[in-house]
Amino acid sequence: MTDKISLAQVHKSFASKQVLRGLTLNIEKGQSMVVIGGSGSGKSVMLKSILGLLTPDSGSITIDGQETVGLARDKRSAIDAQIGMLFQNGALFDSLPVWKNVAFRGLQNEGMSEDEARQVGTQALRRVGLGAELLDLFPAALSGGMHKRVGLARAIAASPEIIFFDEPTTGLDPIMTDVINHLIEDCVQDLGATTLTITHDMTSVRAIADKTALLYKGEIIWHGDQEALDASEDPFLHQFIHGLAHGPIEVEGQQLETALAGLES
Amino acid sequence: MTALATIGRFFLGFFGQTGQLAIFISQTLAALARPPFYFRMIGQQMLRIGYFSLPVVALTSFFTGGALAIQIYYGGNQFNSEAIVSSIVALGITRELGPVLGGLMVAGRVSAAIAAEIGTMRVTEQIDALTTLSTNPYKYLVAPRVIAATLCMPLLALVADILGIFGGFVVGTQSFGFNAAIYVQRTFSFLQFDDVASGLIKAAVFGFIIAIMGCYNGYHSKGGAQGVGRATTNAVVSASILILAANYLMTALLFSS
Ligand SMILES: Nc1ncnc2c1ncn2[C@@H]1O[C@H](COP(=O)(O)OP(=O)(O)OP(=O)(O)O)[C@@H](O)[C@H]1O
Ligand SMILES: [Mg+2]
Numbered sequence: 396m397t398d399k400i401s402l403a404q405v406h407k408s409f410a411s412k413q414v415l416r417g418l419t420l421n422i423e424k425g426q427s428m429v430v431i432g433g434s435g436s437g438k439s440v441m442l443k444s445i446l447g448l449l450t451p452d453s454g455s456i457t458i459d460g461q462e463t464v465g466l467a468r469d470k471r472s473a474i475d476a477q478i479g480m481l482f483q484n485g486a487l488f489d490s491l492p493v494w495k496n497v498a499f500r501g502l503q504n505e506g507m508s509e510d511e512a513r514q515v516g517t518q519a520l521r522r523v524g525l526g527a528e529l530l531d532l533f534p535a536a537l538s539g540g541m542h543k544r545v546g547l548a549r550a551i552a553a554s555p556e557i558i559f560f561d562e563p564t565t566g567l568d569p570i571m572t573d574v575i576n577h578l579i580e581d582c583v584q585d586l587g588a589t590t591l592t593i594t595h596d597m598t599s600v601r602a603i604a605d606k607t608a609l610l611y612k613g614e615i616i617w618h619g620d621q622e623a624l625d626a627s628e629d630p631f632l633h634q635f636i637h638g639l640a641h642g643p644i645e646v647e648g649q650q651l652e653t654a655l656a657g658l659e660s
Numbered sequence: 661m662t663a664l665a666t667i668g669r670f671f672l673g674f675f676g677q678t679g680q681l682a683i684f685i686s687q688t689l690a691a692l693a694r695p696p697f698y699f700r701m702i703g704q705q706m707l708r709i710g711y712f713s714l715p716v717v718a719l720t721s722f723f724t725g726g727a728l729a730i731q732i733y734y735g736g737n738q739f740n741s742e743a744i745v746s747s748i749v750a751l752g753i754t755r756e757l758g759p760v761l762g763g764l765m766v767a768g769r770v771s772a773a774i775a776a777e778i779g780t781m782r783v784t785e786q787i788d789a790l791t792t793l794s795t796n797p798y799k800y801l802v803a804p805r806v807i808a809a810t811l812c813m814p815l816l817a818l819v820a821d822i823l824g825i826f827g828g829f830v831v832g833t834q835s836f837g838f839n840a841a842i843y844v845q846r847t848f849s850f851l852q853f854d855d856v857a858s859g860l861i862k863a864a865v866f867g868f869i870i871a872i873m874g875c876y877n878g879y880h881s882k883g884g885a886q887g888v889g890r891a892t893t894n895a896v897v898s899a900s901i902l903i904l905a906a907n908y909l910m911t912a913l914l915f916s917s
Contacts, residue, residue: 443788446791446792448791472794475794480792482785482788482789484784484785486788486789487789488781488786488789490777499793500793503698503793504696504794504795
């Protein structure tokens, strides 16, 4: 099967800080890939590199076989048109009401009428468990969880072929988490979308992942399917999925061992 | 850190900034040249930049015209003062004070607002979101503001001209007992089309500067609320200085020939 998205040896630094160090990851068409990894390990930077919002220092990123690194924005409009993105903090346009946010792409660039846009908005909101009464609210009037779900609605509104979810369930209650997990599953099964989801939530991983990859120190140090995940004896993976403070993983910016030792003494 | 290193870093920073600004302006001009054009955004911005700046610009110019009249009246010999006050107020306001003071006031109001708005959109990833939704931020955010400011500033300057002259008129007729009809007639017979036109051309350039500096600083802001605050300050300061420098250059060009 051909890879829908493929990253090879991607490097990205900010000033002297190396974030991605030779990241390699392949996502097949119609697959649900989940990337896990510690806070600050570069998961969002990886997504932004695929989206072309950040330019890697070196390496290759292909979408549908087309190289995107160094591709000018106006040359990748065909690629952009088939991607939906949920930003970690929602990134809703706070000058626009919810319905204009959700149907933004259609309204601005595809000549969609306002009636159509409201319909698209209503449908997308329903799919993330929100009612049409939110349509005319502005983002400032939404709760944190609603904000996230409106962001989700915007990402899936146009039924894109590729969808990126940056922590879709963070800040949601357990029931809504389950709703969103099902939604992501549906996107893959019904729409045939290829999804890349970033999460810290192991229940989400079990619910939606065809394949899971662990990002650590700017590299994918482990990847595999559900069975491999359960069977794996990789010490890094073990520490991460069981949420253990002790293990081989170094916590960003400090040595966790010493921090704990400080607490104990 | 040695002094030399500090100076070196300053110049590196300065030229880096200038290069970045040049790229920003060329991207903006490219966005202005090709569709899609977001006409609704342009209209919205004309309302916010032009219409809502009217009171500020009008009041500034009115009081300046009045103060100018007083200075000329007591500064000059009071012989034939009616002609001198009316003509110098008209010249001073239309050529310099109307566009420049209007430009500075609008810079304070509009550059700051633009930088704060676009800066917030930058740090909350709304600009990234725009891009992923197939919308060019230069076309959607920058171009409408630049077009609106460049079109609105000359209109604001025209209002400033009228109100400034009116300020001088009020002081002249009320305080110094000038004859109203003669004052008006002197003003119009003295004032030439070029005086007003040069002021309006300047104003258009100031409008461009105001919008560009607001957008540029906002677009490149980083680091949360503090970064947005810094962008706002930089936008107002750089727009004001550039307005004064551009005014000097244009005065030298327009009036030396
Ligand atoms: N624009 C930027 N400029 C400088 N450093 C950055 C920038 N973006 C990210 N970083 C740095 O890159 C590292 C990885 O950031 P990233 O946002 O990808 O983390 P993450 O894995 O998504 O973490 P989290 O799970 O907390 O969201 C962080 O140390 C961050 O400080
Ligand atoms: Mg992140």
